Amino acid sequence: MTVYFGKQRQLATEKITPTHGIVLQLIRRVEGSGHKLYIDSYFSSPALCDDLLECKINTCGTVHNDRRGMPQEIRPKSMKLKKGDIVTRVKGNLSVVHWKDKHDVYLLKNMHPPPLDGNFRDECGRAIKPHVIEENNVHMGFVDKSDRMVNRYGIARRTRKWMKKLFFHLLDMTILNAYLLHKSCDGKMTHKKFHKILVCDLILQSHEANITVSDVSRGRPSSSGAQLSRLEVKHSKHWPAKGKQRHCLVCSINKKSRSRLFCCKKCDVALCVVDCFEKWHTHVRV
Structure with missing residues (x-):
């Protein structure tokens, strides 16, 4: 991971966005190894997919229809689709899929064969989800599940300082990773119970540490009953x-x-x- 500080300085020869540069920075250790990368609309763009393909990394992910390099004819103003319609545009190894369900969904990919154009609905009139959309949802679902599990018992509180927010997020991620390791070792505790036991153990350790503190402390003198932590x-x-x-x-x-x-x-x-x-x-x- 890396922390995004807003607009970051790029080399004069690089005409890329900050998010584009961050993705290229994060994949340096795996470039050339044939990985598949699933990304969300915040990062994806045709230029990024082309650059990643040069690094032998295939990509798939949702994309904003107004990104630079996206075909004009698939935008809502140029094309009005009905529920279940699929429109595909191909350029080289890159495909753009526009699928209409309740909302317009745009998918950018270079790892699957492009789906056929047409209107696909079941007997009840529901739009049939293309295979590429289903596979993208499955892989992106792990990220969404991780976010849900982190936020379910998160310790983060509102703060104006981004450093504190980042610290709390990293601590939440550390606790979640510890819980997943516990589950991988055939642990039977629930996520909630794991959090509760962890908090109790930390309190006990802090309590024992307070008892062993010497009577003469540095800094501001404490009150006479400072050692009586329960009192x-x-x-x-x-x-x-x-x-x-x-x-x-x-x-x-x-x-x-x-x-x-x-x-x-x-x-x-x-x-x-x-x-x-x-x-x-x-x-x-x-």
Whole structure:
């Protein structure tokens, strides 16, 4: 991947668009190997397809009908099609397919034989989708599915700084890739559960790191209760209170028997006010 910063400087001898140049930059490692590249309308153009073919890369993808090099006669103003109509124009190895369904669809390709012109509809009057359109949808569907999975549990938030937006997107992609690796190893967790467990593990690691921080910290001095991470939370209600006579839970874990009247208001466990109360609320495992 590469980050697009808007209009980028091109060499004086290159009369290409910035998106055209980015695609040529990204395929440098695979040029000459006979790959097939599926692209969307944001990048595709006749000039790009010709350049990629010189690199032995076949292309297929939707295209805007007003791109430079597109034939004038297939535009809506020049040709009014009915539902199910297919019009094809060929120039060398490059084909343009104009298919009419609910909307006009334009496909640019040099890897499939061009479909026949005509009107193709089933018995119910529905437009029959050409094979080249179906194959393009299948391959582009993986990209669409990836975007949907990233956005389903995305952590990105609105921000005016593009660097933050990029960081959150990369983090979402990293989490998705980790989940796909988990599934490839016969993992049984759902996408949602994977996210939940990941967040819980990160919180626990951060909690343990906060406990091991030395009392003398650099920079601005912290408040006296900074190490009591559970007590720091606003309205947490983890406060000592009098209750029934019960054995201190921390002492019991350490195989000591001590009865106490004090307990944690929220946790509802008996604790010694000195030492045990702090240990219970700062140590993940006592």
